[in-house]
Amino acid sequence: MKINIETAVEQDYLQVKEGFNESLFTKLSPPFPPVKLLRFDGSKKGDVVTLELNFIFFKQKWTSLITEDHTDEKEFFFVDQGTALPFFLQEWRHKHRIIKSGNGSVIRDEITFKAKPGLLGIFLYPAMYLQFLYRNPIYKKCFKAKA
Numbered sequence: 839m840k841i842n843i844e845t846a847v848e849q850d851y852l853q854v855k856e857g858f859n860e861s862l863f864t865k866l867s868p869p870f871p872p873v874k875l876l877r878f879d880g881s882k883k884g885d886v887v888t889l890e891l892n893f894i895f896f897k898q899k900w901t902s903l904i905t906e907d908h909t910d911e912k913e914f915f916f917v918d919q920g921t922a923l924p925f926f927l928q929e930w931r932h933k934h935r936i937i938k939s940g941n942g943s944v945i946r947d948e949i950t951f952k953a954k955p956g957l958l959g960i961f962l963y964p965a966m967y968l969q970f971l972y973r974n975p976i977y978k979k980c981f982k983a984k985a
Contacts, residue, residue: 839963841949845974847981851936851943854981855914858934862980863887868972881916881934883907891924898924902932913937920951926962928952945977 847854860878867873872892876899879885885904890897902918913935920930929952937944947970953959 839951839953839959839966841947841951841963841967841970843947843967843970843974845945845977846939846942847945847977848942848983849981850941851914851938852909854936854943854945855909857980858916858936865976865980866973868969877901880904881907883916887918888922900924902930911938926954926958928954942983943981945981947973 849857858881860875863878864875867875871894874890874892875887876890877886877888879887881904883904883906886901887904888899888901890899899922900920901922903921905917905919907916908914915933915935917931917933920927923930929950931950933948935944935946935948937946949966949970951962951966953962
C-alpha cells in the first residue's frame with residue numbers, strides 16, 4: 839500500500855531540513871494512539887527512532903532505522919525503514935522529502951507499507967492516511983516565513 843501526501847510551506851528547504859528535529863517529531867504525533875518517543879537519534883543514515891504506541895489496553899513498540907539521507911541543490915530527503923514494527927504491520931518504508939519550490943518548499947511524505955494478512959489492511963490504509971494528513975497544518979504552522 840502506498841500513501842503520498844504533499845504540503846507546501848513558506849520556508850526554504852534547507853531551513854525546513856534544520857527544523858526536522860525531535861521537537862517537530864513530537865508535534866507531529868496524532869492524538870490517537872498517544873505516542874511516547876523512546877529514542878530519537880535524528881534523520882541521518884544510521885540513526886534510530888523508537889516509539890511506543892499506546893492503544894489503551896496494550897502498547898506496541900515501533901523502531902525505524904534511517905537507511906538513506908541526501909541533500910543537494912533541489913531537495914533534502916531521508917528514509918526510515920521499520921525494523922521492529924507493531925503487530926499489524928509487516929513492512930514499513932517512509933521517504934521524507936523536502937523539495938525546493940520558489941522561495942518555499944514542498945514537504946512530501948512517501949509511505950509504502952504492508953499490513954499483516956487479514957482484514958486489518960482494509961482499515962489500516964484510511965487510518966494511516968489520516969495520520970499523515972494530520973501533519974499538514976502542523977507543517978504549515980512550523981514552517982511559516984520568518985518576518
